[in-house]
Amino acid sequence: MDNFLADYSAMDTWLRCREEFRRRYIENLTEPIEQKLDMAFGGAIHAGIEEFWKGNFENVFKASWARWKEIDRNKITDPRNMEKFTRLSNSINECLEIYLDKHSKSWENQDIVEEEIVIPELGICGKPDHFHRGILYDTKTATDMGGDWIKQKRLEQLRSAQYSIYELLLRHKGLSVEHIVIEVLVKPKGDKKARIIPLELDELLAPSVKERFRQQLDWNLAEMRHYIENYKDVKPWPMASSQICVGKYSPCTFVNNCIEGDTEKNLVKLVPRVEHLQCRGAKQ
């Protein structure tokens, strides 16, 4: 644990709340799958897209469905989540088809596809979706929330450490990121079909922004290491700022634990976090 490697997700959690980081990455607790079906859906779509960019065209649908079927539907207890599970299941093929429609005519062997890159001396790691001819690509599945949701989505992506960490990792491999393109794959909703909205985040590549990110990264990683080494037995972890404890659409996963304590009733609602990065010790 002393050599913890931070990916963007760990860094975003750290920046959100020290205590949330402790619970997710030290205690290794997370919410049950039924509370993160949208995320699981994104993972399933990603699995198919990865096969596509690797040139394994016959595996695209199989890979997505294999990942989605890892969800044990018998463990979904809330009827609203079961309704969501069914709705998302019915969206998988349409989302993949729209993606393939857009890209299959222009498929080229990519420079990087879902490769784990680590900078051990800095303590960061990550797995960019794909990178080709100077363009860093990422796909995000999303729900049309109406109003100016896509503008908000873009701002949310700009605030994430994800693409700046990827840029650093690719630079470490001698590759220069000239553009960042996020393809937002919008799920079908009502009579609206699935669609793709491209977002460019090139402002993250301005030299001043890269320099500032690097300074903030060094600061945050040093602080993260300090907490990991010195606060092993401290609960909760000291906060760097006041927390709102409410996300954009729902309260923080740990809100009951933080308010009422780690009672049996509150702990039973959490499950062990599964590590997906091989460099952080994921099981094959």
Ligand code: SF4
């Ligand atoms: S409930 Fe609040 S303090 Fe507790 S982990 Fe979540 S954001 Fe942090």
